[in-house]
Amino acid sequence: MSTSTLSSGHAAPRSIWATRWQALLHHKPAAISLVVLVLLAVFCFSAPLYGALMGIDPNASDLFERYSEPSARYLLGTDEIGRDVLLRLMYGGQISLAVGVLATLFGAVIGVAIGVLAGFVGGRTDAFLMRATDCMIALPLVPLLVVMAAIDLSKLGVPHDLAQSPMVSFWRIVIIISLVDWTTIARVVRAGTLTVRGQDYVLSARVSGGSGLYNILTHVLPNVATPIIVASTLTVSRVILLESTLSFLGVGVMPPTPTWGNMLNNAQELATTAPMLAVYPGLLIFVTVIAFNFLGDGLRVAFDPRADR
Amino acid sequence: MSSYSLRRTAQALLVAVIMSFALYNMISLLPGDPVDLMLEGNPSLTPELVAQMRQLHGVDQPVLTRYWSWLNSLAAGDMGYSNTHFKPVSAVLTPALVQTSKLMILTFVISVTASIVLGCIAAMKPGGWVDNVISFVAFACISSPAFWVALIFLMVFAVKLQWVPATATALDPNMGFLQELRYLVLPVLTLTLFSMGQYIRYVRASMIETLNADYIRTARAKGLNQWTVISRHALRNALVPVVTLMALSFGSLMSGALVVETMFGIQGMGKAIYDAVMHKDFNVAMIGVLFATLITLFANLVADLAYGWLDPRISLK
Amino acid sequence: MSVLLDIDSMCVHFKVGAGLFKPGKTLRAVEKVSLKIGENETLALVGESGSGKTTLGRVVAGLEVPTAGQVRFRGERIQSSGKIQMVFQDPFSALDPRMLVGDIVAEPLRLLGEGTAAQRRERVRAMIEQVRLPADAADRYPHEFSGGQRQRIAIARALISNPELIVADEPLSALDVSIQSQVLNLIMDLKDSRKLALLFVSHDLAVVHHIADRVAVLYLGRLVEIAGRDELFSRPSHPYTRALLDAAPRIGARRTRGASTLKGEIPSPINPPSGCVFHTRCPKATDICRSAEPVLEALPDRPGQWAACHFKE
Numbered sequence: 001m002s003t004s005t006l007s008s009g010h011a012a013p014r015s016i017w018a019t020r021w022q023a024l025l026h027h028k029p030a031a032i033s034l035v036v037l038v039l040l041a042v043f044c045f046s047a048p049l050y051g052a053l054m055g056i057d058p059n060a061s062d063l064f065e066r067y068s069e070p071s072a073r074y075l076l077g078t079d080e081i082g083r084d085v086l087l088r089l090m091y092g093g094q095i096s097l098a099v100g101v102l103a104t105l106f107g108a109v110i111g112v113a114i115g116v117l118a119g120f121v122g123g124r125t126d127a128f129l130m131r132a133t134d135c136m137i138a139l140p141l142v143p144l145l146v147v148m149a150a151i152d153l154s155k156l157g158v159p160h161d162l163a164q165s166p167m168v169s170f171w172r173i174v175i176i177i178s179l180v181d182w183t184t185i186a187r188v189v190r191a192g193t194l195t196v197r198g199q200d201y202v203l204s205a206r207v208s209g210g211s212g213l214y215n216i217l218t219h220v221l222p223n224v225a226t227p228i229i230v231a232s233t234l235t236v237s238r239v240i241l242l243e244s245t246l247s248f249l250g251v252g253v254m255p256p257t258p259t260w261g262n263m264l265n266n267a268q269e270l271a272t273t274a275p276m277l278a279v280y281p282g283l284l285i286f287v288t289v290i291a292f293n294f295l296g297d298g299l300r301v302a303f304d305p306r307a308d309r
Numbered sequence: 310m311s312s313y314s315l316r317r318t319a320q321a322l323l324v325a326v327i328m329s330f331a332l333y334n335m336i337s338l339l340p341g342d343p344v345d346l347m348l349e350g351n352p353s354l355t356p357e358l359v360a361q362m363r364q365l366h367g368v369d370q371p372v373l374t375r376y377w378s379w380l381n382s383l384a385a386g387d388m389g390y391s392n393t394h395f396k397p398v399s400a401v402l403t404p405a406l407v408q409t410s411k412l413m414i415l416t417f418v419i420s421v422t423a424s425i426v427l428g429c430i431a432a433m434k435p436g437g438w439v440d441n442v443i444s445f446v447a448f449a450c451i452s453s454p455a456f457w458v459a460l461i462f463l464m465v466f467a468v469k470l471q472w473v474p475a476t477a478t479a480l481d482p483n484m485g486f487l488q489e490l491r492y493l494v495l496p497v498l499t500l501t502l503f504s505m506g507q508y509i510r511y512v513r514a515s516m517i518e519t520l521n522a523d524y525i526r527t528a529r530a531k532g533l534n535q536w537t538v539i540s541r542h543a544l545r546n547a548l549v550p551v552v553t554l555m556a557l558s559f560g561s562l563m564s565g566a567l568v569v570e571t572m573f574g575i576q577g578m579g580k581a582i583y584d585a586v587m588h589k590d591f592n593v594a595m596i597g598v599l600f601a602t603l604i605t606l607f608a609n610l611v612a613d614l615a616y617g618w619l620d621p622r623i624s625l626k
Numbered sequence: 627m628s629v630l631l632d633i634d635s636m637c638v639h640f641k642v643g644a645g646l647f648k649p650g651k652t653l654r655a656v657e658k659v660s661l662k663i664g665e666n667e668t669l670a671l672v673g674e675s676g677s678g679k680t681t682l683g684r685v686v687a688g689l690e691v692p693t694a695g696q697v698r699f700r701g702e703r704i705q706s707s708g709k710i711q712m713v714f715q716d717p718f719s720a721l722d723p724r725m726l727v728g729d730i731v732a733e734p735l736r737l738l739g740e741g742t743a744a745q746r747r748e749r750v751r752a753m754i755e756q757v758r759l760p761a762d763a764a765d766r767y768p769h770e771f772s773g774g775q776r777q778r779i780a781i782a783r784a785l786i787s788n789p790e791l792i793v794a795d796e797p798l799s800a801l802d803v804s805i806q807s808q809v810l811n812l813i814m815d816l817k818d819s820r821k822l823a824l825l826f827v828s829h830d831l832a833v834v835h836h837i838a839d840r841v842a843v844l845y846l847g848r849l850v851e852i853a854g855r856d857e858l859f860s861r862p863s864h865p866y867t868r869a870l871l872d873a874a875p876r877i878g879a880r881r882t883r884g885a886s887t888l889k890g891e892i893p894s895p896i897n898p899p900s901g902c903v904f905h906t907r908c909p910k911a912t913d914i915c916r917s918a919e920p921v922l923e924a925l926p927d928r929p930g931q932w933a934a935c936h937f938k939e
Contacts, residue, residue: 135324138557138609140601142564143582147332147598150586152340200714201722201730204783207687208734209706222724241454245568248456249583264460275464282457290452 020226023302030298033291040288044093056084059256067274079277080266089280092258096285099174099253100240100292104232106178107239108185112228115189116216120197130190137183142245148176149251169254173246177239188231192224226303233296237289244285260285314614321610328602333376336595339586379595389592393585398592402581402600409566409577415493416500416562421555424505425548428512435517443509450506455565459499459572466495496569503565504558511554519546549616556612560605630791630823631663631686636695638681638847642896653896655681657847658695660922663791668817668824670838670855672831672870676892678847679827683793686825687712699791708738708787715796717776721768727754727779728764734787753782757812774805778812785816791823798833810836831870835859843867846903847895849922853931863925863933865908902936910937 025031051057056074062082070077076085118129149172154160162168193216196202202215210218246252247261255262260281264270270278382389388398431443466472567579574580578597585593638656656678663669671679684690685697688704689712697704704710711734714720721730731753732746741749754763757778768776777797784792797813798806814837817824828834834841835855842852843866851864862868890907893899899906905915914936922934 131320131324134609135328135606138560138605140560140563140567140605142567143579143598143601146567146583146586147335147339147594150340151335151338155338155340198719199722200716200720203684203689204712204714204720204780205733205737206689207706207710207712208708208737208787210733210737214737219722223722237452241452244454245456245564248454249568249571250587261454264457270460272468275468278457278460278464282454282460285454285457286449286452289454290449293448293452 020302024298027298027301029294030302033294033298036287036291037295040093040284040291041097044090044097047087047090047094050090051087054084054087056087059083067277076280077274077277079263079274080269085277085280088258088263089260089284092260092263092281093284093288095170095253095257095259096240096243096261096288099170099177099243099259100236100288103174103177103181103239103243104235106174107182107235108228108232110178111182111185111231112189112221114182115186115191115224116193116220118186119190119193120212120216120220122197126190129186133183133186136180139180141180141242145176145180145242145246146249146251148179149173149246166254166257170257173243173252177242181235181239181242184235185228185231188227189224192227193220196220196223226299230296230300230303233292233299237292237296240285240289240292244281317610317613321606324606325603328606329380329599330376332595332599332602333379334372336591336598337372337375339589339591339594341589388596391585391590391593393588393590393593398596401593402578402597405576405578405581405597406600408575409570409579411489412493412496412500412566412570412575412577413562415497416504419497420501420504420508423501424508424512427505428509429516431509431513432516432520440513444513447506447509447513450502451510452506453502455499455503455568456572458502459495459569462495462499463572492573492575496573496575499569499572500562500565504562507558507561508555511550512548515548515550522546553612553616556608556615559608563601563605628665629662630665630667630700631825632696632698632701633659633661633682633686634696634698635660636682636685636692636697638678638685638690639693651896654898655847655895656685656692657898659844659847659849660695661842661849661852663823663825665790665823666817666821668826668837668839670834670841671825671827671844672829672834672841673844674829674892676846676895677844678895679844680795681847682844683712683795683825683827686710686791687793706738708734708740709789710791710793711784711787711789712793712795713777713780713784713797716800717773717780718800720780721776723768725768726764727766727768727771730768731764731779731783731786734783738787740787749786750782753786754779756785756816757782772805773801774809777801777809781809781812781816785820788820789822791825792817793825793827795827796829799828799830806833813837831859843870846892846898848903849934850904851931851933851935852922853928853933857928857931861928861931861939863931863938864904864935865910865937866904867933902934904935912936 024034060083062078064082066078066080066082068074068078068082074084074086076089079085079088114129114133118126118133153162153168153172158168196219197215199219202210202219205215205219243252243259244261247259248264250262250265252261253259255265263281264278379389388402390396391398391401394401427443427447431440434440563579566577567583569575570577570580571583578601582594582597582601584590585597636656636659637654640653640655641650642653643650659678659682661669671682673679681690685692686704687710688706699710721727725733728747728750731750735741735746735749740746750764751761754761759775759778759782763771763775763779768779771779781797794813798809801809810833813824816822824837826834826837838855840852840854841858843850843858843864845866851858851862851867853863858867859871862871893903893906899916901917902908902911902915902920905911908915918936920934920936920938922932924930924932925938
C-alpha cells in the first residue's frame with residue numbers, strides 16, 4: 001500500500017459499489033442474465049397492458065376455442081379451456097417471480113437471524129444451530145413440501161372460506177418454501193459473522209461500550225451484505241424451481257391463478273394434444289432459473305476478487 | 310474417533326425422533342381424518358355414531374397420546390393399514406421401495422460415472438472451450454425443472470418417436486429385467502441429468518484444486534502424462550470430498566424421484582407418498598415421508614462418519 | 627503519583643472445546659497476577675505468545691471479565707467510560723473497511739454519547755491533525771492508506787475520548803521496520819503531551835527499552851518478574867528474564883554473562899506444569915521448583931524489583 005494515494009487529495013473516494021458494478025458487467029453471462037431478467041420482468045408485468053390492448057380477459061374460458069392454433073389474436077394459441085396462452089404465461093410469470101422474491105426475502109430474514117446468532121454467540125448455540133441447518137439441507141424437500149402444502153388450514157382455526165382463497169394459496173406457498181430454504185443464506189451469514197467477529201474493529205467498539213446488537217447492526221451486517229446478496233440470488237432460482245414443481249403436482253398455487261408450474265398440470269393430455277403448450281411454461285422457468293444462477297455466479301465473482309474461476 | 314461417531318449417532322437419533330413427531334403433527338393436519346373415509350360409503354351414520362367411531366379409533370385424543378400409541382405400534386412392527394390400497398402399509402411400501410431403489414441405483418451409477426469422467430475432462434484445461442461447454446451443460450441441468458425435462462423426453466421419445474412406452478402402468482413385476490428397462494429408460498435419464506448437473510461441478514472443482522497441489526506438480530515433473538497423473542494420483546484425493554457431497558445430495562435425489570415417478574407412473578416410494586397425501590391415506594403418507602426423511606438423514610450420518618474416517622484431520626477434532 | 631490501575635490476584639480462565647454433548651477443558655490464560663499502574667506511567671508487559679499478556683491487556687480494556695481477583699480503575703470496576711482505550715496489533719483488521727475514516731475515528735464518541743455531530747466532526751479533524759495525517763483523510767476509506775497510516779488512524783480513534791490509560795497490544799509488530807520508529811515516536815509524543823498512562827504489551831525488547839518506565843514479565847499467565855526498566859535490563863533476577871534478554875539484540879547497559887539456554891517450548895496453558903511453571907525449561911530447576919510454586923517477592927536489596935523464583939538473583 002503506497003502513501004502516494006493521498007498526495008493529490010481532490011479525487012472523491014471511489015465507492016466500493018461502483019467498482020463492483022463494473023466487475024459484474026465484465027462477467028458476460030451475468031451481464032446477459034441481468035438483461036434477460038429485466039426483459040422478463042417487463043414481459044410479465046406488462047400483462048394487464050397487453051390484455052387491455054388485445055381485449056382479452058385471462059380468465060375468460062371459451063370452450064369453442066379450445067387448443068386453437070396460434071393466430072393474430074391468440075399469439076401462442078389457447079389452452080384446454082380456451083384461455084389465451086400468452087397472457088397466462090405473463091400473469092403466471094408474475095406469480096412465479098413474486099413467489100421467488102418473497103419466499104427468498106422471508107427465508108433471508110430467517111437465515112440472517114440464524115446465521116448471525118450462530119456466528120456471534122458461538123459455543124453450544126452455534127453447534128446446535130449448525131446441526132439444525134445441516135439436517136434441513138439434507139432433507140428431501142419435495143415430499144415434505146407436498147405434505148406441508150396439503151395441510152388443511154381449517155384444522156388450525158382458519159375459517160374455511162379464507163382457507164380456500166387464492167390469496168391464501170399464494171401465501172401458503174411463500175411461507176412453506178421460506179421455512180425450508182433459508183439454509184444457504186444462514187451458512188453464508190454465519191461464516192461472514194465469524195470473520196467479522198474476530199476483527200479488531202469489533203473489539204474496539206466494545207471497548208467504547210458497543211453492545212452486541214450495535215456491533216451486529218453497524219459492523220456485521222454491512223460486511224455480510226455482499227454474501228447475502230449472492231446467496232439470495234441463488235436461492236431465488238431454487239425457490240422458483242420448488243414452486244413450479246409443487247404447482248405442477250397440484251399442491252402449489254391453485255388454478256385458476258396461473259403459474260408456470262400449474263400450467264403444466266395436465267401434462268399427459270398436453271403431450272398428445274398440444275405439445276407446444278407443454279414447452280412454453282417450462283422454457284420460461286428454465287430461462288429464468290438459469291439467468292438467476294448465472295447472475296448469482298457473476299455476483300460472487302464480482303464481489304470477491306479472490307474467487308477462483 | 311469413536312467418541313465423535315457416538316456423538317454424531319446420538320444427535321442423529323434425536324433428530325429422527327423430533328422429525329417423526331413434527332411429521333406426525335403435519336400429517337394429522339391434513340384434510341379429513343381416518344374416520345372420514347369409512348364414512349364415505351355410509352350416509353346413514355348418525356352424528357352420535359360418528360362421534361362414537363371417532364372415539365373408538367382414538368381420533369379425538371390429543372396429538373401426544375396418538376403419537377405415543379403410533380410410536381409404540383411402530384416399535385412392535387405394526388406400520389398401520391392403508392385405507393386406499395386395503396393392505397397393510399408394509400405391503401404397499403415394500404414393493405414401492407424396490408421400484409424406487411431400482412431407479413435410484415441405476416441413476417446413481419450412471420450419473421456418478423458420467424460426472425467423474427466429464428468433471429475430470431473439464432478440470433484438465435480449466436477455462437478452455439471444452440470446460441466451458443461442460444460447465445454450461447452442468448449449469449443447464451441444475452436450472453431445468455425436472456418435471457419439464459421429463460415431459461419433453463416423454464413427448465419426444467415416447468409419443469413422437471415411440472421408442473419407449475409412455476407410462477409404466479403396464480409394468481409387471483414378473484417381467485424380465487430387459488423388458489423392465491424399457492420403462493425405466495426415460496425416468497432414469499431424467500434423474501441422471503438432474504443429478505449430473507450438481508456432481509459435475511463438485512468433481513470439477515475438487516479436481517482443479519487437487520491438480521494444483523504440489524505433489525501433482527512433482528508427478529508431472531517426473532514426466533508422467535495427464536491421464537496417468539489424474540487416474541493414479543489425483544483421483545483418489547479429489548474424490549474424498551465428492552463422495553461425501555454425493556451422499557448429502559440424497560435428499561434432492563428423493564425429491565426428483567417423486568416427480569419422475571409421478572410423471573411416468575412408476576409405482577415407487579415417491580408416487581406412493583404423493584398418492585397417499587392426495588387421497589388422505591394417512592398411514593402410508595406418514596411412514597412414507599418418515600422413511601424418505603430418515604434415509605436421507607442416515608445417508609448424511611454415514612457421509613459425516615465416512616468423512617471423519619477418510620480425512621484424519623477431521624476425526625482428531 | 628496516584629494509582630490509576632490496580633490489578634489484584636487476577637485469574638482469567640477460559641472454557642475451550644465445548645460442543646453439543648461434549649464438555650470442555652479449562653485454559654488458564656492468566657493466573658494470580660497483581661500489579662499497579664500509576665498516572666502517566668508506562669508499564670511494558672513482556673512475554674512469549676501464550677504468556678497471557680494479550681488476555682491481560684484485554685481485561686484492562688474491559689473486553690474480558692476476570693474469573694477471579696479484582697481489577698480497579700481509580701478504585702472502581704472497569705467500565706466503558708472512554709477513560710481506557712486500546713490500540714491493536716493488526717492495522718488491517720482494526721478498521722472497518724466499510725466505514726469512512728472520519729466515522730471510524732468518531733465511533734467512540736458516538737458510542738459514549740458525547741457531543742453533537744458538529745462537535746464530533748471538529749474533534750475528529752483535530753485528532754487527525756495530531757496524528758500527523760492529511761486533513762482530507764476523514765473522507766477516505768481505510769483501504770486507501772498504508773499500514774503505518776492505518777495505525778495512526780487507530781491511535782486517533784483511541785485518543786479521541788481523552789482517555790487516561792491506553793492499552794497498546796503490540797502496536798508496532800505488524801508494521802514495516804522503517805515505519806515502526808515513526809509510529810513509536812508519535813505514541814511517545816502523544817503520551818507526553820497528554821499525560822497518558824500506557825500498558826504496552828510487546829515481545830520486542832528493543833522497543834520496550836525505549837518506551838517503558840517499568841517492565842513486567844509474564845510466563846504462562848504468571849507474573850514472574852516486575853522491575854524498573856533500567857534494573858530489569860541490567861540485573862534481571864528471574865532466569866526467564868535472563869533468557870529473554872540473552873535472546874534479544876543487545877540493548878541493556880550491561881551484557882549478561884554466559885548464555886542461559888532455554889530448553890523446549892512453552893507448555894500448554896490447559897495443562898500447566900506443577901510447582902513453578904517454568905521448571906520444565908529452567909536451567910536451574912531442582913526438586914523444590916517442581917513441587918512448590920514460588921511467590922512474587924521483592925528482592926532483599928532492591929525493593930523496586932520483584933521476582934517469583936526460588937533462586938532469584
